[in-house]
Amino acid sequence: GEDVEQSLFLSVREGDSSVINCTYTDSSSTYLYWYKQEPGAGLQLLTYIFSNMDMKQDQRLTVLLNKKDTHLSLRIADTQTGDSAIYFCAESKKSYQKVTFGTGTKLQVIP
Amino acid sequence: SAVISQKPSRDICQRGTSLTIQCQVDSQVTMMFWYRQQPGQSLTLIATANQGSEATYESGFVIDKFPISRPNLTFSTLTVSNMSPEDSSIYLCSAMTVATNEKLFFGSGTQLSVL
Numbered sequence: 001g002e003d004v005e006q007s008l009f010l011s012v013r014e015g016d017s018s019v020i021n022c023t024y025t026d027s028s029s030t031y032l033y034w035y036k037q038e039p040g041a042g043l044q045l046l047t048y049i050f051s052n053m054d055m056k057q058d059q060r061l062t063v064l065l066n067k068k069d070t071h072l073s074l075r076i077a078d079t080q081t082g083d084s085a086i087y088f089c090a091e092s093k094k095s096y097q098k099v100t101f102g103t104g105t106k107l108q109v110i111p
Numbered sequence: 112s113a114v115i116s117q118k119p120s121r122d123i124c125q126r127g128t129s130l131t132i133q134c135q136v137d138s139q140v141t142m143m144f145w146y147r148q149q150p151g152q153s154l155t156l157i158a159t160a161n162q163g164s165e166a167t168y169e170s171g172f173v174i175d176k177f178p179i180s181r182p183n184l185t186f187s188t189l190t191v192s193n194m195s196p197e198d199s200s201i202y203l204c205s206a207m208t209v210a211t212n213e214k215l216f217f218g219s220g221t222q223l224s225v226l
Contacts, residue, residue, distance in 0.1 A: 033214070033215070035217075040222075041219060041220075042115075042117075042203060042217040042218055042219040042220045043154070043203070043205075043217040044217075045214055045215065045216060048214060088153065088154070090215075092215075098144060098156055098159060099144075099156075099205075099215045100156070101146075101153045101154040101155075102153060103152075103153045104153050
């Protein structure tokens with residue numbers, strides 16, 4: 001199957017860390033992505049990780065992959081009000097293949 | 112990254128009419144896709160737009176309802192035919208390009224409301 005599940009909502013205080021979790025069912029997924037969608041906008045690719053990696057860090061963003069448990073997480077350090085958005089986890093089997101999206105997590109940052 | 116221009120950005124249409132959405136990519140494209148995002152929902156893939164041949168549709172989507180063209184590498188259109196209020200959604204064009212190292216990038220979407 002190709003289900004990708006996320007919790008619907010997360011609320012954090014400005015300056016704290018946010019952790020958004022994602023579970024996918026297809027262990028053959030090769031590429032895993034995190035996208036951000038602000039109100040009224042398209043999707044912005046934040047970061048991605050290959051299935052042969054456990055972790056990837058990019059400035060305030062840290063992606064952790066547990067392939068055995070098919071679990072992916074996105075940690076945002078020092079969360080800012082501008083980080084308020086919907087975050088989508090996504091997966092694809094390989095290059096040039098369709099990308100399947102998760103249900104999305106709405107992140108609310110409280111000043 | 113790639114710039115993906117999509118138009119119109121929004122439209123309000125009457126039941127029974129059709130709307131064609133255009134998508135233009137500014138760099139060499141390997142794959143193009145059309146997604147739908149219903150209100151408060153995630154993205155659902157409608158079809159893969161194939162250059163010079165019929166699009167590849169996902170389960171639940173058919174060519175008669177969502178005809179797609181891709182006359183060249185960087186341009187595609189999606190038509191939403193015989194619209195009903197259930198077609199009210201955001202429609203998103205997306206592409207993988209050489210410039211994006213095959214990662215999927217999105218246009219800004221078309222917000223469609225059907226009365």
